[in-house]
Amino acid sequence: MSRTIVSRPARTAADPARGPAAPSRARLRVSPGRVITCVLATGWPVVVLAPVYYMVLASFRSQGTYLTANPWLPGGGLTLSEYGTVFGAGLGRYLVNSVIITAVCIVLTLSICLGAAFRIVRRSTWAAGASFRILLLGLAIPIQAIIVPLYLLIYKLHLYDTLFALMLTMSAAAVPVSVLIMVSFVRDIPRELIGAMLVDGGTEWTVFRRLIVPLSKPVLATLAIYDGLNVWNNFILPLVLTQSNSVAVLPLGLTKLEGQYAINVPAVMAAVLLSVLPLVVLFIVMRKQVMRSLGSVVMR
Amino acid sequence: MRRRPASPGQAGQGRGLADLAGLAPAMALFGVFIVVPMLGAIALSLFRWNGLGTPHWAGAANWIQFAHDPLARQALTVTAKVVVLSWVVQTPVSIALGLFIAGRQRYRSVYAALYVLPLLLSTAGIALMWEALLDPNFGGLVALSRSLNLGFLRQNWLGNPALTLYVIIGLIAWQFIPFHTLLYQMGRRQIPDVLYEAARLDGASPAQLFWRVTLPQLRYTIVTSSTLIIVGSLTYFDIVYIMTNGGPGYTTRVLSLDMYQAAFQQNEFGYASVLAVVLGVVGVGIALGLVRFSGFGSMASQQEGAA
Numbered sequence: 174m175s176r177t178i179v180s181r182p183a184r185t186a187a188d189p190a191r192g193p194a195a196p197s198r199a200r201l202r203v204s205p206g207r208v209i210t211c212v213l214a215t216g217w218p219v220v221v222l223a224p225v226y227y228m229v230l231a232s233f234r235s236q237g238t239y240l241t242a243n244p245w246l247p248g249g250g251l252t253l254s255e256y257g258t259v260f261g262a263g264l265g266r267y268l269v270n271s272v273i274i275t276a277v278c279i280v281l282t283l284s285i286c287l288g289a290a291f292r293i294v295r296r297s298t299w300a301a302g303a304s305f306r307i308l309l310l311g312l313a314i315p316i317q318a319i320i321v322p323l324y325l326l327i328y329k330l331h332l333y334d335t336l337f338a339l340m341l342t343m344s345a346a347a348v349p350v351s352v353l354i355m356v357s358f359v360r361d362i363p364r365e366l367i368g369a370m371l372v373d374g375g376t377e378w379t380v381f382r383r384l385i386v387p388l389s390k391p392v393l394a395t396l397a398i399y400d401g402l403n404v405w406n407n408f409i410l411p412l413v414l415t416q417s418n419s420v421a422v423l424p425l426g427l428t429k430l431e432g433q434y435a436i437n438v439p440a441v442m443a444a445v446l447l448s449v450l451p452l453v454v455l456f457i458v459m460r461k462q463v464m465r466s467l468g469s470v471v472m473r
Numbered sequence: 474m475r476r477r478p479a480s481p482g483q484a485g486q487g488r489g490l491a492d493l494a495g496l497a498p499a500m501a502l503f504g505v506f507i508v509v510p511m512l513g514a515i516a517l518s519l520f521r522w523n524g525l526g527t528p529h530w531a532g533a534a535n536w537i538q539f540a541h542d543p544l545a546r547q548a549l550t551v552t553a554k555v556v557v558l559s560w561v562v563q564t565p566v567s568i569a570l571g572l573f574i575a576g577r578q579r580y581r582s583v584y585a586a587l588y589v590l591p592l593l594l595s596t597a598g599i600a601l602m603w604e605a606l607l608d609p610n611f612g613g614l615v616a617l618s619r620s621l622n623l624g625f626l627r628q629n630w631l632g633n634p635a636l637t638l639y640v641i642i643g644l645i646a647w648q649f650i651p652f653h654t655l656l657y658q659m660g661r662r663q664i665p666d667v668l669y670e671a672a673r674l675d676g677a678s679p680a681q682l683f684w685r686v687t688l689p690q691l692r693y694t695i696v697t698s699s700t701l702i703i704v705g706s707l708t709y710f711d712i713v714y715i716m717t718n719g720g721p722g723y724t725t726r727v728l729s730l731d732m733y734q735a736a737f738q739q740n741e742f743g744y745a746s747v748l749a750v751v752l753g754v755v756g757v758g759i760a761l762g763l764v765r766f767s768g769f770g771s772m773a774s775q776q777e778g779a780a
Binding site: 204205206207209210211213214217218220221222224225227228231239240243244245285286288289291292293295297298300301304307308310311312313314315316317318319320321322323324325326341342344345346348349352376377378381402405406408409412413423424425427428431438441442444445448449452453456460463464467469 | 487488489491492493494495496498499500502503505506507508509510511513514517524566569570572573574584585586587588589590591592593594595596597598601602603604605606608611613616617620647650651652655659678679680683704707708710711714715729732733736737742745746749750752753756757760761
């Protein structure tokens with residue numbers, strides 16, 4: 174973090190969370206608020222991790238030992254056999270489908286939205302302003318409120334039970350938030366840069382391709398993560414718009430597996446873990462970027 | 474200031490084409506798959522239709538049915554409970570956790586990473602995981618109650634009409650508190666330290682710092698987070714559908730589930746559309762209301778003013 178000289182004094186006095194410079198009076202006082210915060214802060218990781226730990230351990234059981242051994246302790250025999258079971262039951266197919274629609278949705282959404290955001294920031298015709306206002310309103314429409322006519326529309330378009338239906342609807346659902354985030358980013362690109370390029374004989378297209386696209390890489394990365402996570406985890410659209418196992422994506426596939434293996438908890442847990450594994454890998458590789466993009470999308 | 478190109482007519486045309494090329498794909502996709510269905514829901518709510526054959530004009534009949542439907546009233550009550558309790562549970566916990574992980578100590582960023590874990594799990598995954606934990610016969614909590622001798626953990630969590638709704642609200646909180654914690658962490662980090670310094674020089678206690686500095690400074694974060702919690706829980710569907718399907722009885726039958734069943738199980742597409750319109754109008758209304766109330770719509774007005 175770079176700080177200017179003007180803000181220097183702020184650092185020396187400052188925040189109790191900041192460390193040694195804070196006045197000791199404030200640090201030593203034990204306020205009820207701080208006690209509550211500390212209890213929550215230590216309790217919450219337990220609340221988060223205990224169920225996940227249980228799930229991981231259960232996935233390494235066989236169906237038999239899950240019922241006989243203490244499920245909270247690793248003793249009593251662990252095995253990988255149920256991971257094999259769920260792959261035999263079609264989890265691989267669901268995984269591939271999820272990867273396909275997530276990749277397509279990210280590429281489609283980002284490429285069409287950056288163009289729209291650029292035009293909205295340029296504000297050249299009434300269409301840009303109108304689009305912006307429509308999208309602002311669209312931000313508030315919950316997908317559940319349109320799911321019934323959406324189903325009928327997809328059915329009429331002969332897209333029911335296809336991956337295309339998911340790609341188109343999920344991308345469409347991501348348009349408002351993506352455009353608005355991009356608008357607030359592209360708006361900060363100095364106008365002088367755009368102006369200079371136009372004066373040098375550039376067209377709107379060259380400005381977009383040579384200036385806007387390269388400079389927008391951070392916001393594209395942010396939205397790729399945010400939109401991708403939403404597509405990967407979406408449940409209601411696949412539930413309503415598909416039915417065959419061959420086009421089921423992971424969240425829906427998990428519930429299908431549960432229907433098949435209701436009694437076999439280890440198999441279901443193994444499937445859930447496999448479905449989240451790609452995201453965990455992504456998270457480990459780029460933790461900071463993921464956390465920043467999750468929050469910054471909403472905070473602007 | 475942008476310089477005007479030499480021949481405005483030609484350039485204007487160029488910009489028009491550029492607008493068309495830039496805006497059309499996104500707006501077309503959004504228009505066809507979001508706006509059209511939204512208008513479709515309003516239109517469909519005026520018809521009786523079982524999904525096959527031709528829809529019959531019904532006028533306000535579906536709406537009158539909605540007004541007199543005890544099941545719909547039940548769904549509205551349940552939904553209202555989910556909305557209010559979700560806000561009451563999630564907001565204070567998220568603020569406390571967010572302020573905690575906003576600290577600059579190194580271990581807190583590790584904490585922050587732990588907090589994020591539920592965000593990676595899909596709702597379906599969360600639901601299945603908790604089903605395994607809450608199973609009244611072989612679940613993780615029953616096992617825990619046996620080994621630790623804690624009787625209260627032995628409940629019919631998903632089958633007790635007095636309990637299940639609160640279990641669901643708790644699970645929704647489990648899923649979403651991490652996200653709101655992140656929001657408050659970012660919000661807290663944007664508050665200038667000068668404010669704390671000044672307040673402390675005036676002799677403010679930690680409690681006063683919280684109530685007089687932190688909370689007012691977080692107001693935009695609170696509005697954003699609250700809007701997301703309220704609209705999100707208003708339309709909440711996934712966990713309820715997977716774990717209880719509205720039961721036991723109708724105690725967890727939220728409005729979006731009511732709509733889903735009206736459409737896809739009873740094939741009453743007209744009536745389901747009434748419920749959809751109600752969801753949409755209340756959702757958009759609350760979102761816009763909160764945004765206006767807080768003056769958070771500044772983004773739009775900046776756009777208009779600077780033309």
